[in-house]
Amino acid sequence: MSLTALFAAGDGVFAEYDAPLRAAFARAGLDVTVVTQAAPDTVDYIIYTPSSPLQDFAPFTRCKAVLSLWAGVERIVGNPTLTQPLARMVDPSLTQGMIEYVTGHVLRYHLALDRPATEWVPVVPPLAQDRKVGFLGLGALGRACAVAQAAIGFDVAGWSRTPREVAGVQCHSGADGLAAVLERSDILVTLLPDTPATTNILNATTLAQMPRGAYVINPGRGTLIDDAALLSALDQGQIAAATLDVFRTEPLPADHAYWHHPRVTVTPHIAAATRAETASDVIAANIARVQAGQGLLHEVSRAAGY
Known part of the structure; x- marks a missing residue:
């Protein structure tokens, strides 16, 4: 089954993730096309950072999960339009x-x-x-x-x-x-x-x-x-x-x-940076789990806020 993932992580980030994501999806046996623009009703997954211009998740009615590239989710977890499951990055x-x-x-x-x-x-x-x-x-x-x-x-x-x-x-x-x-x-x-x-x-x-x-x-x-x-x-x-x-x-x-x-x-927020190569494997693993009917890794609790 062919899937569409919207990469919504701010300007200039996709070039860093393009090849690692494609390689990770291939290793996981997934047919996923990653795009930076798409009609909301065609998107199966959103790969995300809270700094993204995307803040309204309501139109993404087909989306199965929002997969953050950041460990911190305080800037997104309270978004009232976010009804999809949310996973934070543990890489x-x-x-x-x-x-x-x-x-x-x-x-x-x-x-x-x-x-x-x-x-x-x-x-x-x-x-x-x-x-x-x-x-x-x-x-x-x-x-x-x-x-x-x-x-x-x-x-x-x-x-x-x-x-x-x-x-x-x-x-x-x-x-x-x-x-x-x-x-x-x-x-x-x-x-x-x-x-x-x-x-x-x-x-x-x-x-x-x-x-x-x-x-x-x-x-x-x-x-x-x-x-x-x-x-x-x-x-x-x-x-x-x-x-x-x-x-x-x-x-x-x-x-x-x-x-x-x-x-x-x-120090300028450098203690723990997300690396594209390993983070892409986490993203691929989570999509594979959802497609198999399993729960997300590192799913965020809306009540706890993390």
Whole structure:
């Protein structure tokens, strides 16, 4: 059966995905034609990014699923015209990229690599087993990164909205669990989704619960942090330094205080990029599943928002 997939992912992206998608569909035994324009009633699937100009899904009455190329879906999940099933991207390369980003910055803070060397004064860092690393968020990315830090030898704990079990990681949930993770975290990594329940989860109160001189790494969502509270905590020494990859406004405005703060490292939303080659296999696998009458991989819960 011949299928039509509308590629609606913004300007300039299709050239990157054209050949990988065709190769992935061939490997999956699928006859799929990918187009960038089509009459809505001819479209079987939509391959999507939330930055796409396509925002009205109502005309796509034949569409079986919307398949996002992004891990984050907060910009689409509340769209009232979206009645089709929605899948977010969980891609092995995206996960590996996040593991490498988080590990690099955890080790940077653990080893005090930012300390200027102006004289010969050996400062020996503790071993990983004596450093407590915390994670807010134990979804696919959070679990993978937490397990990677535990494998190095760090004392790792994580918090999630609902109870989880992760090998090698002390898992907590609920309000008491959040406090328990914050209070022990020498280095804290935030990898929660953007939902009303997570907005400003790092604020003046929660930052004050962390050990004085702790570090914050946020490759999750810009809305997780109350910016004014973090800047104040940095100025007061409650937080020693922060590495931030995501922001409420992107690109981060040139006059934003984060650019100029001596203890803030800004990275331009690079922690976990979707790679066309591996993401195309995920797209093909999901179309194959739907065609076989199976459920989507990584289907988004509208109620939970992720």
